[in-house]
Amino acid sequence: MRRDQYDDDHESFRQIVREFVEREVLPHQERWEREHDIDRATWLAAGKQGLLGLMVPPEYGGPGVEDYRFRCVIMEELGRVGAGSLTAGFSLQDDVAIPYLLDLGTDGQRQRWLPGMVSGQLIGAVAMTEPGAGSDLQGIRTTAVRDGREWVINGSKTFITNGGHADLVIVVCRTDPEAGSRGFSLFVVESGTDGFERGRRLEKLGLHAQDTAELYFDGVRVPAENLLGTEGAAFLHLMERLPRERLNIAMQGYAAARAAIDWTVQYTTGxxxxxxPIASYQNTQFELAAAVTEVDVLEAYVDKAVLALNDGSLTAVDAAKAKLWASEVQNRVIDRCLQLFGGYGYxxxxxxxxxxxxxxxxxIYGGTSEVMKLIIGRDLTGIR
Known part of the structure; x- marks a missing residue:
């Protein structure tokens, strides 16, 4: 059933995405999960189909589509078939890495990297998290020290989405240990740079096909022009872009929860x-009724947040609410639905x-539920 959120252009685009999913995703999905890896050919196919870098302007190789609803269509169609790993990889590219380059990059940096990210030839990653610093970004210990026309980077990162395949990594580094929150900067490190090594691909509870890795930087030298944005302003740059990232996670949660309900209705009626039929029992109907109500309410809030992102009015607090509610609803609803599958759900x-x-x-990622509550609570009470 078509949602009011979308018009004919979005639905036409949905057909393109659905054909891509049926051709390039469904035949390979089980193998990806077994091998814990997604073929790079899938990225190239997505680029050829015009599914990557939607917001990138034509002068950098993209279509220049700023309406976030088109990204939502992609997440809904991938969610419909349970392709969470691919959704996470594409989302990191389109809603995290590319916006950093678009918003903060020089024209030369954009010309250098964005066309390849749109085509799928270049995969991007953002390296923030460290073994000793999760949500507390001020605990970052990876350093970048200026040496003439170069910066020398030393340190390690973990839990890096797209880390194993990434051709370029945006790395958060401490550049001035005496400057507090103003002592951090962003650098782009390219694959093949001396001293840049990838550690093990991490075994995770879920998202098995998604490429998550440890990264190591041992005397990595990058040219001064690989500084992204303003020196010392990494935290500001990160905070400004978190609403889009958190809305992306919320949208993923909505799409996954909606798909779970559809699968469960199909299963319990058959x-x-x-x-x-299992669906004829009162308990089944009660559980499905509660689940679909939560998801319908979530849909209304997320749709409102998407329109706010489009017109530039989405606040950090509203994005935190969307991320908090969507991720919690997603987990509750899928847990209920799995129970209705009985043993097959396992x-x-x-x-x-x-x-x-x-x-x-x-x-957890993108800021834990506890961090989201802290953001919302501080805004509500005015107490920090």
Whole structure:
């Protein structure tokens, strides 16, 4: 059923995305999960289909589509088939890495990297998290020291989405240990740079096909022109872009929860127990009713937030609310739905099982639910 959020252009685009999913995703999805890797050819196919870098202007190789609803269509169609790993990889590219380059990059940096990111030839990553610094970004210990026309980077990062495949990584580094929150800067490190090494690909509870890795920087030298944005302003740059990232996570949560309900309705109406469809039992109907109500309410809030992002009025607090509510609803709804599958819900061949495992990280990355509550509570009370 078509939602009021979309017009004919969005629905036409949906058909393009759906054809891509049926051709390039569904035939390979189980293998990706087994091998814990997504083929780079999939990225190239997505680029050829025009599904990457939607917001990139034509002068840098993209279509220049700023309406975020088109990105939402992609997430809904990938969510429909339970492709959480691919959604996470594409989202990091389009809603985190590319906006940094667009907003903060020089014309030379944009010309150098954006066309390849639009085509899928270049995969981007953002390296913030460290073994000893998760949500507390001021605990970052990776350093960048100026040496003539170069910066020398030393340190390590972990939990880096797209880290194993990334051709360029935006790295958060401490550049002035005496400057507090103003002592951090962003640098672009390219694959193949001496001293830049990838550690192990991390084994995760869910998102098995998604490429998450450790990264190491041992005397990595990058030219001064690889500084991204303003020296010392990394935290400001990060904070300014978090609303889009958090809305992306919220949209992923909504799409996954909606898909889970659709799968569960299909399963419970077709599966019988004691001579009747499971869906005919009052408990099943109560659980589905509660779940779909939560998701419908979530849809209304997320849709409102998407329109706010489009017109530039989405606040950090409203994005935090969207991320908090969507990720928590996603986990509750998928848990309820899995229960209605009975033993089959525990089998990995069923998408509801993978969705259950994939959902758990949603309340953690992009800022934990506890951090979201802190942001909202401080805004509400005015107390910090």
């Amino acid at each position: 599966r019988t127990a004691f001579g009747k 089998m990995y061949e069923y998408p509801i099982c993978r969705a259950f495992a994939d959902a758990r990280v949603q309340t």
